[in-house]
Amino acid sequence: MLRPAPKVSAPRTTQERLKATLRHDEEAMSPRMLRQSLKELQAIVDPLVSEVEGGRRAQAMMDWYASATPPHRRDLWLLMSERFVADPQHVKQAQAQFAAAVGTPDEAAAEVLYRRATVSPRRRLLQRFSANPDGVRFLVDMRAEFQPQLKTDKRLLALDVEMEYMFSTWFDVGFLDLQRITWDSPASLVEKLIKYEAVHDIRSWSDVKNRLDSDRRCYGFFHPRLPGEPLIFVEVALMNEIAASITPLLDESAEPADLDKATTAIFYSISNTQTGLKGVSFGDSLIKRVVETLKQEFPRLKTFATLSPIPGLRGWLAKNAPAELVKTWERVDELAEGAPERRTLMGWAARYLGEELHNGKPLDPVARFHLGNGARVERLNWAADPSAKGLKQSHGLMVNYLYDLKRLDKHRALLAQGKIPIAAAIKDLYL
Known part of the structure; x- marks a missing residue:
């Protein structure tokens, strides 16, 4: 006789765990440790402390995180996602006031109050981390780390969406710097191209040198808080026709094209580098900026096209x-x-x-x-x-x-x- 499979209970919320005395086997932090971690997170956004003190507390949490195990880090994500939400009563009250004010002279003021009520303390927490010189890097890496778990743990979605919203503001293209990457760029930067190339794998140093030859251009967007780290980069071949194959473009023995005869710019690889910035759009602005830059350097260019994979x-x-x-x-x-x-x-x-x-x-x-x-x-x-x-x-x-x-x-x-x-x-x- 077959025995029924044991019933698997749903994971406890952080609220349930905070009220408990014992932890379950699958939980990393004990209730006591969870309460202490929540207290330390709340202390970072304490309205009574200065920005400097809030930043010091954020740094202490970042130091703890650096040596924490993955399960303990996950519990911290859950606290940030589940315990730093907007006050539902304030939201409900502000929503009612806004609805009553629609069509009256008080509508604009009521809308402002409603918007403020819906802002979660989580946003302030992220801002306190970001004020640290290494805080933006810390947050981008953190989001990258929990991305694989989003499909199986919806409790992290609130934190993910909040971070995507904040990153869309912090990494607005108006704050980004377009830089050309050449063979003479720092070796650490050229190594980033090898690491992050997502379309056509770079096989060797001679391969990357070919992609940075005289008839090529490579441009990336950079942010001042992530120096030396391209957020996205595009590789371009300057030719006299639209490319029909990637093979000659990656041929390291081929002679460079004659730039005086170049009429066509072929975008043959575009690579995002930061998993933690998923959902933040750079590509369209990058292409526009690169087209403008190329037209200034090479007025004879008339055709701008891609040679693209068809992954699906x-x-x-x-x-x-x-x-x-x-x-x-x-x-x-x-x-x-x-x-x-x-x-x-x-x-x-x-x-x-x-x-x-x-x-x-x-x-x-x-x-x-x-x-x-x-x-x-x-x-x-x-x-x-x-x-x-x-x-x-x-x-x-x-x-x-x-x-x-x-x-x-x-x-x-x-x-x-x-x-x-x-x-x-x-x-x-x-x-």
């Missing part, structure tokens, strides 16, 4: 394309130029990029980024990325997104209507 294509094909075709495409390197299976794959890929939406936005994440910036789907390229990663993502296909500077707003308007901007060459591939 293969998974989408596995779910939507006929099984016999999917099986054939496993041997994509064996398909001759005139093979019907090759034409079919291009057609399915064109449909994926040109029609597939989710919640009104392009299904593919890279397409969502570039099309959201006003680009259009320009051209599909066969066998453009023969690497193992390229084959795994998209059977080796890559796509060019064109940034037509005179039509960016038009393309955004089309996308807002649920219509993906595509070139005629993409539509001609439709099956």
